[in-house]
Amino acid sequence: MRFGAIIRASLLICGAVILTGCNAPHSEEAEDRQDAPNALPPPVHTITLAASKEPVKIEGIATVLNPDVLLQLDADIRSATVAANFSHGQLERFKASTMLSRQTLENAARQEGIDASQLKLLLTRLQQSWGDKAPFVNAEARQTLMADIANGSRAVLRLDFPDMATDEPENVRVVPLRGGLETKVDTLWAAPSGNLAMPGVSFFGLINAGPGLRAGDRARVIADSPERLGGVVIPSAALVVYGSKSWCYVETEPRKYERKLVSLEAPVDDGYYVKGGFEPGERVVVKGASILLAREATPGSLDDDDDAGPQAPPPAAAPSGIGKSATPAVAQSHTAPTGDPD
Numbered sequence: 178m179r180f181g182a183i184i185r186a187s188l189l190i191c192g193a194v195i196l197t198g199c200n201a202p203h204s205e206e207a208e209d210r211q212d213a214p215n216a217l218p219p220p221v222h223t224i225t226l227a228a229s230k231e232p233v234k235i236e237g238i239a240t241v242l243n244p245d246v247l248l249q250l251d252a253d254i255r256s257a258t259v260a261a262n263f264s265h266g267q268l269e270r271f272k273a274s275t276m277l278s279r280q281t282l283e284n285a286a287r288q289e290g291i292d293a294s295q296l297k298l299l300l301t302r303l304q305q306s307w308g309d310k311a312p313f314v315n316a317e318a319r320q321t322l323m324a325d326i327a328n329g330s331r332a333v334l335r336l337d338f339p340d341m342a343t344d345e346p347e348n349v350r351v352v353p354l355r356g357g358l359e360t361k362v363d364t365l366w367a368a369p370s371g372n373l374a375m376p377g378v379s380f381f382g383l384i385n386a387g388p389g390l391r392a393g394d395r396a397r398v399i400a401d402s403p404e405r406l407g408g409v410v411i412p413s414a415a416l417v418v419y420g421s422k423s424w425c426y427v428e429t430e431p432r433k434y435e436r437k438l439v440s441l442e443a444p445v446d447d448g449y450y451v452k453g454g455f456e457p458g459e460r461v462v463v464k465g466a467s468i469l470l471a472r473e474a475t476p477g478s479l480d481d482d483d484d485a486g487p488q489a490p491p492p493a494a495a496p497s498g499i500g501k502s503a504t505p506a507v508a509q510s511h512t513a514p515t516g517d518p519d
Contacts, residue, residue, distance in 0.1 A: 216246055221465035223428050225228045226409040227455040233443045233450060237338035237377070239351045239398040244326045244333060250303055251313070252405040258316075265290040271370035284459040307381060310366040322383075332386040335368065336398050349382065353389025353396050358385050364400075408452035411439050414463040415448070417470050426462040426469050429454070434462060434469055 271282050305316060313319040325331035338346065342346045349362040362382035371379050390396060415425040417441060423441055425433040443450040455461075462469065 181261055194287070220468055221434075221458040221462055223462050224409075224412065224415075226455055226457055226459050228460060229408055229410045229450065233402040233404060235338055235341055235400050235402050237336055237341075237398045239337075239382075239396040240335045241386075241392055241394045242333045242335055243392045247307070247313075247333065248323060250299065250306070252298070252320060254299045254303065257263050257292065261289075261292040262298045262414070264292040277357060297361065297451075305369060308369045311381065312364055312366070312383065329386055329391075330482050332384050332390055332392070334362065334382040334396075334398075336362070336365075336380040336382055337371075337377060338379075338398075341378050341402065345380070346402040347398040347403055349380075349398060351377070351390065351396040351398050352396065355438065357387075357389050359399070360387060360390060367460060409455045409457055410445055410448045410450050410463065411455065411460075412448040412463055414517050415439075415466060417459045419465045419470060419474075422471075423449075426466050428460040428462065436470070436473065483514055 254382050264285070268282075268285045271285045297413050300314075304311070307313070312394055313322045322331065326333065334351065336349065336351075345365065345367065349365055350359040351362060352359050364378055364383040366382075368379040368381050371377070384390065415421050417425070418438075422434045423439045425439050427437050429435045439449060439453075440451055441449050441453075462519060
């Protein structure tokens, strides 16, 4: 009897060990299955819009001017300066002499006045043609600038902005029409007259000359407007195209979204600046907008129990015309070529 009891106890202990060994992996596997749905990323991601003071991008046309007229005017000013200095010095010497006739002194004074007037006329022409704030109005700066312009290392531009008021633009760059790198306009001043062929405001500028930026070349000019308007920036990843217009989805309630029209008139570095229709603090969809658009255009085409995880319900009130067309909408995202809009 005692031996049989020992055998039964041993069998019970071995069975408990075997059951314990089988249950441990089973519990871990069940726990992994419970955590698997939570590990899947949600199909829709949103971000909060913040108040922005982004400068508005403006564009215009730049023309690289032929420097011959400017160089000729500079040469005339130099000659007139030499003549005026000589006439003035000669008059002073004649005045110090007691052996010259009155007529000689009068002739010297008249010549001094003529040469001084000629120099003043040329300087006035320089200011009227190029503006009072032109860097080469100053005699000392003009010598260095004219030498750089003459040897082709510096170029003079005329910049015309058709969609700008009187303020001076900021961060001005030019890009050759044939393509290439941007070149910063390091010196900018207002032109004394506008362009009759293009409304708006005009400026002159100096740049370091390069390929595609020689005399007579045209270029595209890009700048920042000095105005800082309140608004928000809609990220490019939030945009979808429907009906030849750009839209984004705003989260109105948890897991409820409304499609809103986005203006593309003011592009900025991270998206598009809008000054109305959106408020700071609103949440916009930056991933999954194409899914929402497809569900809105063809309700019921996607099930909520797809393998990709729980899907967002369609908007409570879709804009008129959505979902009634026989042709399904084609969603296009304004993301980078390698980005996934969903």
